[in-house]
Each structure stands twice: as structure tokens, then as C-alpha cells.
Amino acid sequence: MNDSALTPERILAAAEEVLRRYGRGKATVVDVAQALGVSHGSVYRHFASKAALRDAVLRGWLERMMAPLRAIAASRTAPPARLRQWLATLRSIKRDKALGEPELFATYGALAADAREVIGEHVEHLREQITSIVAAGVASGDFRQVDARATALAIFDATSRFHYPGMAHLWGTPGEDAAFAQLVDLLLAGLAPTTAPPRRRKSAG
Amino acid sequence: MNDSALTPERILAAAEEVLRRYGRGKATVVDVAQALGVSHGSVYRHFASKAALRDAVLRGWLERMMAPLRAIAASRTAPPARLRQWLATLRSIKRDKALGEPELFATYGALAADAREVIGEHVEHLREQITSIVAAGVASGDFRQVDARATALAIFDATSRFHYPGMAHLWGTPGEDAAFAQLVDLLLAGLAPTTAPPRRRKSAG
Structure with a gap:
């Protein structure tokens, strides 16, 4: 060339x-x-250094992988369904990579181990997306009045078992789908308004 | 001798x-x-084999480590407080070992990697204890009518981030206590009875 x-x-x-x-x-x-x-x-x-090239490659891979999540977070789906869909998509993206292309997953995992800053940004983007969904649910009255950011971190932690690469060895075991659904049910129950949700006003028309 | x-x-x-x-x-x-x-x-x-001795050593270590949990599970503390105490104790037992005696923790971790059966029993004991606390809460009306076993598994999964040895590298980072408390709050909210306060009927005219 x-x-x-x-x-x-x-x-x-x-x-x-x-x-x-x-x-x-x-x-x-x-x-x-x-x-x-x-x-x-x-x-x-x-690329000024080997590390700069590595970071750019890893960042590109993560951004492409996470594109469906950004679209879900920005969608107008009702917040409880949106949160469930977002978490299920995060899980299936990670699982498909880990089980479907285990060598490539391990390769990028090894890159990630040396690229703390890129991984930090990546995790922060995910947390921001959860935060935006929780905030939307609080605003709409679908969720109770929680601190959206703190709750988003708790949701991210609570679901680590299904998205953290260090847990990938568990993702092929039977019963994973049911266990994940059960966990998300519990989290959504924890977000539900404690009093009956305020009635939405019908738009004037 | x-x-x-x-x-x-x-x-x-x-x-x-x-x-x-x-x-x-x-x-x-x-x-x-x-x-x-x-x-x-x-x-x-x-001990008929090296593996039999290893299993017995590991089982003894785990049982001693987990003794406080058995006592909490069997206590008469109100189920929500009992669940919180149990989860906090599981977390602190693991964290104290991982951060306080990292070499010994790694040694037993290596034994555990080859002792699937012992680890399976250990995890099952923990899940049974959570199940008993959830069942007690359902019976007392402190928790809503959930499937105690399935919910216990979800609670165990949701808290993996704070007790699974593969996550130990995160346990010394700042903000762990607050993150754990936030997660347990969310899980307990998810267990709270859903019955909305009875609607006030307008007094019959």
C-alpha cells in the first residue's frame, strides 16, 4: 500500500x-x-505507540458490540420493558461472543487486561445508559423515586454474574436463561412504585 | 508420632x-x-487418595468459615434484617479472607478449582440457607409470595459480585460498602409485599 x-x-x-x-x-x-x-x-x-493502537482497536470492537444497547437505551419503549431488553441484550451480546468466538473473546480479554482506561470508559457508558433508563422510569412513574445513578450501579453489579467476562465459564450451564429472568424480575420488582402508580393524564384532545 | x-x-x-x-x-x-x-x-x-485428603481439608475450611452464616440463617431475627445480615456476613467473611490472607485464599482457591463436588455442596448449603430465610419472610408476610428457592438463587446470583472469589480483585476498591448496601436495598425492595395500600373509597354519597 x-x-x-x-x-x-x-x-x-x-x-x-x-x-x-x-x-x-x-x-x-x-x-x-x-x-x-x-x-x-x-x-x-x-498511532503514536503500540498501546495507542491497542486501545483504538479495543475501543472500536467494544463500540460496535455495544451499538444495539445505545439504541435500546435511547428508545421510547416503556422503561421497565426497556430495562429488561437492555439487560437481556447486554447478556446475549457478551454470551454470544464468549461462547461463539471463544478465541477472539479471549484475545480481546487479554487486550482489555492492559487497557484499564478503555475498559473504564466502556463500563461508564454502560452505567450511563442504565442510569438514563432508570431516570426515565422515575420520571414516568413506572419506577419509584430512587437515585437513578446509584440504582443503576446496583443493577450493573447485580447482573455482573451474567455479563462480567470473568464469569463467562458459567454462561453455558443449563438453567442460565431462567436464572437471568428470575434475577431481572426481582430487580424490576425492587424498582416498582411502592404506592399505586399515578394515573397518567390523557393528552388533551 | x-x-x-x-x-x-x-x-x-x-x-x-x-x-x-x-x-x-x-x-x-x-x-x-x-x-x-x-x-x-x-x-x-x-484418606484413600490425595483427592480425598484435599476434599476433606477444603470441606473443613469452608465449614468453619461458614459457621456464622448457619447461625444467622437459623436465628429468629426478622427475615428482612436476617437476609441483610446473612448477605453482609457472607461478603465480609470472603473479603476478610481474600484481602487479609491473600496467599492462603489463593491456596484454597487452587484446591477448590479441582474439587467441584465439594464446591457444589458448599454453594448448595449457602443457597439452602438463603431459601430458608426467604421462606420465613414469605410465611411471616414480610416478603411477597415468591418461590423461595428460585428467589434465593436470584439473590445468590445478584450478590456474586461481592462473594464470588473470581471477583475478589474488586473488593478492595473504594465505594464497595455503599455499592453493596445499595444492591441489598434494591433486592429487599424487590421482596417487599406488593399489596398497594387499599384505595380510599370516596365516601358513599
Whole structure:
């Protein structure tokens, strides 16, 4: 490839392909440069360090993986159903990756272990999305008057068993679907208004 | 030691001491026999295999560790307070071991990885204790009419973040106490009776 045609996007695509094919051990800047037919100096012009390239690859993977969640969080589905759908989607995204592409999941897991900042951002985005759903439910009267942020953190913690990569070894065991549904039922019950929900006013018309 | 004075209890005590001093690598049957001044054949008369000795040591350690939980589960404290106390105690027992004696915690963790049956029993005992507390709360009317067993499993899963050894790396981070309290609040809210306060009827005209 001509150096002038080299863009960050092309480098990231090549890095992902190298990771997918060879795993983490083989995914050095030199390997990526080789796959593109450029010098490693050309790669370094776009990513200042090996860590910067790693972070960009991991960030891209996480953002693509999490795109369905952003759409759900921003939807107009009633907050209790929206929260259930969001949590179920987080679970199934993680589980599909962990069980469906275990080597790639392990490869990205190893990248993540060295990329605290990227993982911190990722977790924060997830927590913000839960917060927005809880806040919407409090505003609509579907949920009781809780602190949306603190409650969102509790929901994120409570469901770790089903989304934290360190628990992935449990995700293939029988009864997981029922256990997850039971847990979400309990959390939603914990959010339900303690008095009957205020009647919604019908829009004037 | 004279072989005739050798009892399973003495062997277990010696095995624990060897584990505590030297870690798992060094805790073979031969090492335990040496610590007791007997032949390894004498140890094998009481424990048929290395795995049998390992299981007995692990089971003893877990049972001693979990004794306070049994007492709480069997207490007459009101079920909501009893559940909170039980969960807080499970958390603090695990955390104290993990943070206070990290090497010993890792040693027993390594034993546990090979002792699925013992760990299965241990988890089942914990789940039974939660089930008994939930059932007591349903019976007393402090909790709503839930399936005690299924709900207990959900509570156990929901709190994994704070008691599963694979999550121990998070237990020293700031804000853990508040996060745990928030989670337990949410679970207890989810167990609260749902009967809305009776609607006030307008006085008949």
C-alpha cells in the first residue's frame, strides 16, 4: 500500500484482521504493517505507540458490540420493558461472543487486561445508559423515586454474574436463561412504585 | 508420632498447617506424613487418595468459615434484617479472607478449582440457607409470595459480585460498602409485599 493511502481506519481494520487470524501474541505493530505492506514507521505516524493502537482497536470492537444497547437505551419503549431488553441484550451480546468466538473473546480479554482506561470508559457508558433508563422510569412513574445513578450501579453489579467476562465459564450451564429472568424480575420488582402508580393524564384532545 | 495415635483429625490439622506454611505446591501426602512423623502409607489408611485428603481439608475450611452464616440463617431475627445480615456476613467473611490472607485464599482457591463436588455442596448449603430465610419472610408476610428457592438463587446470583472469589480483585476498591448496601436495598425492595395500600373509597354519597 502506498503510504499516502494509509488511514487510521485501514490500520484498525488490518489490526483487527491480524488479531482475528493470529490472536494477540502475533498482533504487533510490525505484523500490522506487514499485513498492509507498509513500514512500521508509517503505522506509528497514525498511532503514536503500540498501546495507542491497542486501545483504538479495543475501543472500536467494544463500540460496535455495544451499538444495539445505545439504541435500546435511547428508545421510547416503556422503561421497565426497556430495562429488561437492555439487560437481556447486554447478556446475549457478551454470551454470544464468549461462547461463539471463544478465541477472539479471549484475545480481546487479554487486550482489555492492559487497557484499564478503555475498559473504564466502556463500563461508564454502560452505567450511563442504565442510569438514563432508570431516570426515565422515575420520571414516568413506572419506577419509584430512587437515585437513578446509584440504582443503576446496583443493577450493573447485580447482573455482573451474567455479563462480567470473568464469569463467562458459567454462561453455558443449563438453567442460565431462567436464572437471568428470575434475577431481572426481582430487580424490576425492587424498582416498582411502592404506592399505586399515578394515573397518567390523557393528552388533551 | 505412633501410628496408633494417628486420627483423621490430626492428619487434617497437619495438612492445614502444611498448606498455610508452604502453599499448595508443597502440600502433598508425603509432606503431611513427614510433618506428622509417620509413613505416607499411614496417612493413606485414613484418606484413600490425595483427592480425598484435599476434599476433606477444603470441606473443613469452608465449614468453619461458614459457621456464622448457619447461625444467622437459623436465628429468629426478622427475615428482612436476617437476609441483610446473612448477605453482609457472607461478603465480609470472603473479603476478610481474600484481602487479609491473600496467599492462603489463593491456596484454597487452587484446591477448590479441582474439587467441584465439594464446591457444589458448599454453594448448595449457602443457597439452602438463603431459601430458608426467604421462606420465613414469605410465611411471616414480610416478603411477597415468591418461590423461595428460585428467589434465593436470584439473590445468590445478584450478590456474586461481592462473594464470588473470581471477583475478589474488586473488593478492595473504594465505594464497595455503599455499592453493596445499595444492591441489598434494591433486592429487599424487590421482596417487599406488593399489596398497594387499599384505595380510599370516596365516601358513599
